[in-house]
Amino acid sequence: MSLREENEEGRDLKKPFLHTGSWYRMNNDSRESSLYSSTQAIRDASISVFVCVLVVALGPIQFGFTAGYTSPTQSAIINDLGLSVSESLIIASVPNIIGWLFISFADDTSFLYMGRLLEGFGVGIISYTVPVYIAEISPQHLRGRLVSVNQLSVTIGIMLAYLLGIFVEWRILAVLGVLPCALLLPALFFLPESPRWLAKMGMTEEFQTALQVLRGFDTDISVEVNEIKRSLPSANRRTAIRFAELTQRRYWLPLMIGIGLLILQQLSGINAVLFYSNTIFQNAGISSSDVAAFGVGAVQVLATCVTLWLADKAGRRILLLVSSGAMTLSLLVVSISFYVKDHVSEDSSLHGILSILSVVGVVVMVIAFSLGLGAIPWIIMSEILPVNIKSLAGSVATLANWLFSWLVTLTANMLFSKSSGGTFTIYTVVCALTAGFVAIWVPETKGKTLEEIQLFFK
Structure with a gap:
């Protein structure tokens, strides 16, 4: 047949x-x-692949704009609508065109809830389908850097939200968030x-x-x-697999690696830093927190550009090890800085030095994340999942990623308000565990076809 x-x-x-x-x-x-x-x-x-990647990259820009929207607008939204801190946390935690319009025309909290919820549905789909699509259309020698465009687009969206948030009020910023998807929708019909x-x-x-x-x-x-x-005949004979078959190495190992990396990515605290960067910088004593947040966004874009070049040269595994290791060290510096600041007079020179040190640590953490833990988990997930369970397994992995993103974002502001040093200590431990997870379980997929990777797990 x-x-x-x-x-x-x-x-x-x-x-x-x-x-x-x-x-x-x-x-x-x-x-x-x-x-x-x-x-x-x-x-x-053979420029078709590059054109396709650039078009679908509009989706992750929407993703990043959604993520970055909270940081420059949080205070204004709370003041204008009279929100409590807990209400603001829930709104910011629920992770597109209709969602942004709901936010822009919000008269009370219900519009904000609905807007963020709708964005969450759109972003959830984008965060999985874009890297998988890019991985499946890319030649193997370019796959790493092309899938990294997904994360680059996310960082560009975050940076744009930070930048525009300095100049326009939060309702106008929500309207501007419509643009990436408005351009993406018609372009999809030509891919x-x-x-x-x-x-x-x-x-x-x-x-x-x-x-x-x-x-x-x-x-x-x-x-x-x-x-x-x-690579397809066995998958085509039967489209569904029995639950018992998931105990086979070819299924449980890539599932565990993909889900594990995406959960650890969120538990590293990156979204807490990006969503509430203004609050973090204010706690560190930085007066121009909006500008500092934009600086972090710009640094993240530049660091992710480096990842595009390194993904198919250095390899996925080494980038993850370097990234998680550097994040561990930088977060340790940040946590120690905040701990010591609590016992130092604000008028002392040491207090100013510690403020600068904590900001530098946060910036280094963002750079380290962008070099590996930001893009590589999505690359690996799009490469290692077997074709006959890719849709289901990818959806589960993405759901786990967003569930823990919600959990981290929900608790971040409350944790920072109680103890910034303690919060960063938690993230430090997670990054150290991530390095161990990568060292033990994650294989190198650089330079291999998707079919060769599947053979490895068999």
Whole structure:
């Protein structure tokens, strides 16, 4: 039975949302046309993948803008709407176009709850589907840096929220949050579907066409086509797996690694730092907390740019080890600084030195996070999950990530108000545990095809 025949019965129920790429194709006559000659350079460069990545990167920008919105607007929202601290925490913790409009036109807390909830649904989907889509369309030698564009876009969104929050009031900032998704929606209709998804659904012709579009019209894709086909038969015979089968190494190990990394990413406290950076800097004695927060956002963007270059050179595993190790040390410095400040007079020179030291520690922590723990867990998750459980397992991993994000964000402000030093100590311990988890469990996936990675877990 052919790949197409195996899935023919249910095919009409699962038409691809995105184009398969057939509209790009030209016959021999059109190759002689002026249209062909004008686009030949683009095809030869196989630029389709880069265009697709840039378009879907609008989604993570929305993600980052949502994350960064809280920091510059928290105080103004509380004052204008008369919110209590607990109400503000719940609103900020519930992790898009409609959501932002709800916030912009809010008259009371119910609009804010609904707006953040709607954003959470959108961001939750974006945070999983974008890295998986990029991983599935990317050539193996570029996969790491292209999937890292997802995290880069998130950091750009955060930085934009911090920057614009300095100049515009919170309602206008919410309206501006509509723009990334407003641009993303129409652009999606011009992207090719993931070749691996098309192959899984039995759409052989469409799968090969989409892959040809993504790799360039003059590229020989026969080897990659055969690799993808060989990886699919067992998954196509039965789409569902029994619960007992999850005890097999090929399932439980990638599940544990993917979920573990995404949970530890949130428990490191990064969202507490980013969401409440203004509060942290105020506690550290920094008067221009808005500007300092924007500085952190800019540093995060620059550090993530470095990750794009390193992901396919240094490797995923080493970046995670360096990242978690550096975060442990920087957070230790921050926690000690806050502890000592509680016992030092505000008029002393030591108090000023400790304030600067705590800010430097936070900045180093953000840089270290951006170099590894920010982007790499999403890269690894998109690479290691078996194709027949990728949707379910990826959704569970993303749910776990956002559940712990909610938990950390919910408790952050209250923990900071009680003891900034104690809060950063908790995050220090988590980062140390993350380094140990990576050293024991996480494999190196650099330079391997998605099919080779699956063989490793078998």
